[in-house]
Amino acid sequence: MNTTPSLELAALIEGYRRFRESGWTPRRERWAALREGQEPRVMVIACSDSRVDPAQIFDVDPGEIFVVRNVAAMVPPFETTPGHHGVSAALEFAVQFLKVREIVVMGHGLCGGCNAALTQSMRGTEPGQGGFIADWIALLDNAREHVVAQHGTEGREAARAMELAAVKVSLANLRTFPCVAELESRGKLRLRGAFFAISDGVLHLLDEDSGKFAPVA
Amino acid sequence: MNTTPSLELAALIEGYRRFRESGWTPRRERWAALREGQEPRVMVIACSDSRVDPAQIFDVDPGEIFVVRNVAAMVPPFETTPGHHGVSAALEFAVQFLKVREIVVMGHGLCGGCNAALTQSMRGTEPGQGGFIADWIALLDNAREHVVAQHGTEGREAARAMELAAVKVSLANLRTFPCVAELESRGKLRLRGAFFAISDGVLHLLDEDSGKFAPVA
Amino acid sequence: MNTTPSLELAALIEGYRRFRESGWTPRRERWAALREGQEPRVMVIACSDSRVDPAQIFDVDPGEIFVVRNVAAMVPPFETTPGHHGVSAALEFAVQFLKVREIVVMGHGLCGGCNAALTQSMRGTEPGQGGFIADWIALLDNAREHVVAQHGTEGREAARAMELAAVKVSLANLRTFPCVAELESRGKLRLRGAFFAISDGVLHLLDEDSGKFAPVA
Amino acid sequence: MNTTPSLELAALIEGYRRFRESGWTPRRERWAALREGQEPRVMVIACSDSRVDPAQIFDVDPGEIFVVRNVAAMVPPFETTPGHHGVSAALEFAVQFLKVREIVVMGHGLCGGCNAALTQSMRGTEPGQGGFIADWIALLDNAREHVVAQHGTEGREAARAMELAAVKVSLANLRTFPCVAELESRGKLRLRGAFFAISDGVLHLLDEDSGKFAPVA
Structure with a gap:
């Protein structure tokens, strides 16, 4: 060594x-x-992509945000099957023990994970050769169908639609966790979708009423 | 809404x-x-803890490090069982597609996840109440036994020993991935253990020959 | 001694x-x-002039740029005639062995070499008395003709035109090297013209589409 | 483009x-x-290697040193054969027009060019594939024979001997330029051999009386 x-x-x-x-x-x-x-009030779920560090984009101080980062900022749904559920463990930690008051799911443009979901380019590959990515982004399969129906599998629009849809999938999955759903209904926890467009550096926030992402002025 | x-x-x-x-x-x-x-040359696996943001501690520019963050900076071993393997997907992405040259596993002091592993405080709780954390940090079970045998389950020394051991577990698990082992043996990929001591802000690096962590001067 | x-x-x-x-x-x-x-990703070809050190102007760290410096930042064309081809050797080293990804040719204002080319002040002198300079900057002869036709041989405009033209000559000569042309066409290597105006300390970059140099904001 | x-x-x-x-x-x-x-009083001839920037190693201000950089910090001998003699042109410019008072030839450790000279690894390759390097470092052929006779072609000692010998070759070749020889004999110009050991960052200066390089205290 x-x-x-x-x-x-x-x-x-x-x-x-x-x-x-x-x-x-x-x-x-x-x-x-x-x-x-630590007493962070916010949990951020973001992509592992080297260009979208939440601490940089939100210019936060140490101690302010509890951060999960994985491919495509995914949250799997609440599942009690055996296994090591990394995101669920972090979520549990943030919500039950740290009692964060806000969870931000931040997607981003030019996302390799979302692109793989859209194009299914990893499908059928072996674990270690792309198969783990394929399994992971299978979380986006349902959302993908809607995107493809509307935009096809190619081009900037389809890619952006997939990226925005992925944020909504993670928000929906977050709400399958009983503690999240309950705390949100009691007004103790807020969920927020966000999207960082690498191409122009603009942060967008999701208005869940309209389903639209709008740029932060 | x-x-x-x-x-x-x-x-x-x-x-x-x-x-x-x-x-x-x-x-x-x-x-x-x-x-x-993106063309990051380094992947960093770090804890979700709000005090240990790798981009802050390493003062990197956007685009430089591909980052996974979860509770206790854990890497599960290579497993082909069905399921959504988030860390494995990120690892695959970093190593196979981005071709990073270095993977740094950074543990830290005062780690809540490691403390839960050491004290088994979450054991037997329901999923959503601590059970996800319990399952996740069960990855440290073997390492815990050695720590407890030497240091017991309480006090600063035991906690630190557990935290350092966790870094070694993740390094060992990284090497169960065939592509990681092969690239490392060919000198194309380096693995490095690191530890950030929140109490005094000092970064330590693991020398795998001696098994010791030494502070960066 | x-x-x-x-x-x-x-x-x-x-x-x-x-x-x-x-x-x-x-x-x-x-x-x-x-x-x-060393694993520099950039090769810089610059003038020997004491005022235009690339490591200072680009504030780089040791190991980042592979540097050739000679009078007027010249690159002779690909030639297989016998002789000691210093720039060609360095280019070969950078491109074939170090596999740099970008070659920057940086000219500069108030360049004595370019001025000698423009005014032909060394013409007819003996080797060692100015003859070596005359031979070296004969590489600019064709470019000079165009400059003189448009701007004459005197004044700031003519001088600047000669200096900018010299950068383009070096870029064109770089592309006479088969390995450079091939790597550039495959997107593995980029060539970039630059110009440092000593009089106001402003760096300019060449847009090869328009043929214009524009200041870096 | x-x-x-x-x-x-x-x-x-x-x-x-x-x-x-x-x-x-x-x-x-x-x-x-x-x-x-510009009125630099010193000309430095150094290697293109990205680790040995003279402006960094000598921490000079803009305007202080006139710099030639090529593979292995070579100076070809005075030759009046046709061709583009880049180093000769720079030397002429520095000595005749800028009237520098000192020329420093700085070799360095771990030099790829010197290593190629020692091992003849580029011999017989095509121009563009290693052939230009082979021709360029053929300037070291005579010196190489002595090094190989004493140290063989492998190992650290042989490499270092080749690197130090290369500095002496360049000094000797500098003195084949009539103007250099004359100015040196009149005490108007000094030549100095130097060597930067990358492995420990120590600069050495050549004492031409003893032929030894000694570290700067």
Whole structure:
């Protein structure tokens, strides 16, 4: 095992040193408080994509948002089948223990996961060769049918429609969790769909009444 | 459905406006390039905890790290059982399609997930009441036994030992993925364990030869 | 042979000591990684002029750009005649072995080499007295004709036109190298013309569609 | 022709913006003076390698060093054969017109060009496939024979010996230029061999009396 850092790791270490200088030392009181525990009021579910870091897009301070990131910002539905349910565990942690008051599902443009869902390009591949992605985005199968019926499987419009639909799928799945549904009905928890368009850097918010995403002014 | 933003959402929107001013507009060429696709060289697997945002701790630019975040920065082992394997899908995406060159598993101090694993405080709870967390951190069961044998289930030392052990579990599980093992053996992919100690803000790196985590100077 | 450093060398040694303190020691991980090899993604071809150091103008880290510097940032065309083809060797190294993804040719204002090309002031001088410069900048002869036809041989406009034309000559000559042409056509390599105006410190980029250089905002 | 910047170019543009802010604007008087012309007192001949930027290693200000960079920091001997002699043109420019007082030839460790010279790995390849490198480093053929006789063609010692010998070759070739030899003999120009060891970041200077390179304290 070679312990020499790669150039990639060296860059992370240099970034960490900048963080120490500008993100830690001048903010030691905040960090001292965070030592006692976290109390984020918001959970953000976002994509793993390197271009859509929620802490950057929302310019938040340490301690403010509890974050799940996976391919396409997906939330599987409430299921009690055996297995390791990562998103469900995080959701449980955020809602039951941290008692967050808002859950934001943030999709984004140019999403490779949504594109794979739309084009079914991974279908039939082996696990490790694309099969895990295929299984994961099968969560979007129903939504995909509607998108394809309206927009086909190609072009910018179809892609955007799939990306926006995926946010709605995750919101709907969130509501299959009894605790989420109950807290939302009691006004103790809000769910919010959001969409970050990489192509022009504009954040959109979903108005669930109209079903439309509108840009933040 | 009320579309008035909550105080929480209003804060995110304000942050987004700061991002537009200082993170988007002056960096429009970078964002224009990112419109063409992402090419991160590093995948970071980190905890959902609000205090350990990898983009902040490593001070990276948009596009540099592909990020998975879940409770306790866990990687389940390679499994071909049916189901939605979120981490496996993200790993597949990063390694097979984005061809990242380094995977960093970053654990952290004061980790609620690791603490639950150590104390088994969620054991026997219902799904949605703690049961999802219990199932998720059951991934740490074997490692826990060794920790408890040496340090018991209480106190700072036991907690830290559990947190460090969790990083090693994720590294070991990463290597159960055939593509990861093969690329690592060919020198095309590096795995690295890291640990961010919230209490003093110090990043540690794992030397897998000695099994020890050492602070970055 | 006197080994006492001259004042000039003493100044370099003092600079080296500053580099050790601020450029080496705090960045030891990067340097350790660079010990394993270089992987620059960009090749920069720039002028030897003391005022246009690419590492300063682009504020890059060690390891990021592979640099050729000669009089007027020239690239001779692909030639298989015998001889020591320095630029061709560097180009071959960068493109075939390091697999850089972008080649930037950076011209600059107030360029002595371009001025000599425009005014033909070295013509007919002996090698060592100006003859080598005359031969070298004969690479610009064709471009010069067009410039002179439009702007004459004197004044700021003619000088600037010659300097900008020189960048285009180097880009055209780069494309006479089969490997460059092929990689560019396959989208694996990009060529980019740039121009640094010393008089106001503004960098310009060439849009090859319009043939115009525009300032970076 | 796509004018969208690549991620590589976007990074250079961001670096340029930092330069504008910290390297240009606060130093506008220096730049105003440089507008009137350059008066570097030193010429540095260095390798194109991305890790050995002379402006970084000597921490110089804009305007201080006139720089040639090519593979292995080579200087071909004085030759009046037809052709484009890039290094000779730069040398002529520096010595005859800028009247530099010192020429530093800086070799470096882990040099790919010197390694190719030592191992003859490019020999017999086509131009564009390694042939240009082969021709270029043929300048080291004589020196190589001595190195191989003493150290063989493999291992760190042989590599270092080749790298140090290359500096001496360039110094010797510099002295084949009549103007260099004459100015040096009159004490108007000094030549200096230097060597930057990437592995530990230490600069060495050549004492031509002893033929040894010694680290700068």
